[in-house]
Amino acid sequence: MRSPAARTLTPVTRPVLSVIGCGYLGAVHATAMADLGYEVIGVDVDEAKIKQLAEGTAPFYEPGLDELLQRVEGTGRLQFTTSFETAAERADVHFLCVGTPQRADSNAADLTYVDAALDTLARLLTRPTLVVGKSTVPVGTAERLAARLAELAPVGAAARLAWNPEFLREGFAVQDTLAPDRLVVGVSDPQDAEVLRNVYEPVLAKGTPWIVTDLATAQLVKSAANAFLATKISFINAMAELCEASGADVVALADAIGHDPRIGRRFLQAGLGFGGGCLPKDIRGFMACADELGVQEALGFLREVDDINLRRRARALAQARALVGGDLAGKVVTVLGAAFKPDSDDIRDSPALDVAHMLAREGAVVRVTDPKALDNARRVVSDVELVADPVQACRDADLVLHLTEWRDYRALDPVALKAVVRRPRILDGRNALELAAWAAAGWEVAALGRPTVGGTPQPTVS
Ligand code: UDX
Secondary structure (H helix, E strand, C coil), X not given: CCCHHHCCCCCCCCCCEEEECCCHHHHHHHXXXXXXXXXXXXXXXXXXXXXXXXXXXXXXXXXXXXXXHHHHHCCCCEEEECCHHHHHHHCCEEEECCCCCECCCCCCECXXXXXXXXXXXHCCXXXXXXXXECCCCCCCHHHXXXXXXXXXXXXXXXXXXXXXXXXXXXXXXXXXHHCCCCEEEECCCHHHHHHHHHHCHHHHCCCCCEEEXXXXXXXXXXXXXHHHHHHHHHHHHHHHHHHHHHCCCHHHHHHHHHCCXXXXXXXXXXXXCCCCCCHHHHHXXXXXXXXXXXXXXXXXXXXXXXXXXXXXXXXXXXXXXXXXXXXXXXXXXXXXCCCCCCCCCCCCCCHHHHHHHHHHHCCCEEEEECCCCHHHHHHHXXXXXXXCCHHHHCCCCCEEEECCCCHHHHCCCHHHHHCCCCCCXXXXXXXXXXXXXXXXXXXXXXXXXXXXXXXXXXXXXX
16 A cells, blocks of 8 residues: 555655657746756657757747757756656656647547657656646546546556646747746646645746636636637637728727727737637637537637638738739739748748748749748748748739738838839738838838728729
């Protein structure tokens, strides 16, 4: 019989942590926790990724992460390895940060990586441990994993499971990890929450709200937060459709409704809509989950949210077509932006690249530029030309599309750029440019959800 003291992990003054899965979420979490003073072991099955991280460089672009990695490197507290054995031997608390992409054959989340990581780790756990899930999963997954953990771990029920969803945004990942809006922890035993409270003490000391709940609620919090954010974006993009049909201006509309603190202006940026590795697949996974639970009607509106979002891409294409006089074939079109959002090199479900492919399919000669995402784009794109310098990318263009709102593009000089293009025509797909200045420089300007900009009428879209 195990002694009562060995039954579960108690708050350890300075526990050793492991972070399993070193992608956007895990690499930042591991580095940030080491910065807070913990000894951290980052684990990933991808040897190239581990090698790069061990050398002190992030395998992706995330502002501030390289600096943080290098700062922490000097302390000797952060180690990266492909060995689960090392993590199981040394760490008291293990954070599961592996990806849950959309399944190829359905809308549901693919839990293969979560299941594999948990199984591998569990079999190695010989002393009381807390495993903390951070990946976005359908509700019910944590309960299943908790049972599997206790079944597979040599230490049995002393291997505990908690759920601690992550809300970080790419581009702000370091800041969101070190100073999050809130920390949410789902547990089946209050003692597990105490272990985590102890781990997060340096973050909680800054006044971060601490929410302890059950496993099911913690998993749902993450899905609900992403569904709400996606809904907010699609709401304003639905208003953009109404603005386009009625001659109104969605930017002025968003400003006006955003003054109401119950509504708020954040996440009401109308334009090309949402993409990335989270919102699109998470709302689809959430719908699949509701379906499984027999309450599909509850999330029926997310189908609309998804459809509105994808219609923005079709609208941008239609506007591009109208701007060049109805036929894109043979026209040189420059796309400013390849990343799904600025300050990231992530091109997963990038609205900008999606539109670039659609233009290429209509026969346009498409040139895409981006300050950080071209290396990633090069790996998957073959139908468009990738050009690093935005001014070179605009040379002889019949049309310029602004599809990812990098600061660099707001700094472009419309007067200088006019001398480079064949026809000065620009569509602002993110409503982020000073279009009055572009119009004043002699450009024909258009935007999504804004019928006239700088006094220039929008082209008719059929
Ligand atoms: C999102 C959530 O914000 C984060 O909490 C969660 O942990 C992961 O998913 P992220 O995917 O990094 O984060 O990006 P986010 O800033 O949410 O933007 C998502 C997409 O929505 C981007 O394509 C962005 O361009 C678009 N967006 C965002 C809009 O179109 N309008 C807006 O007002 C805001």
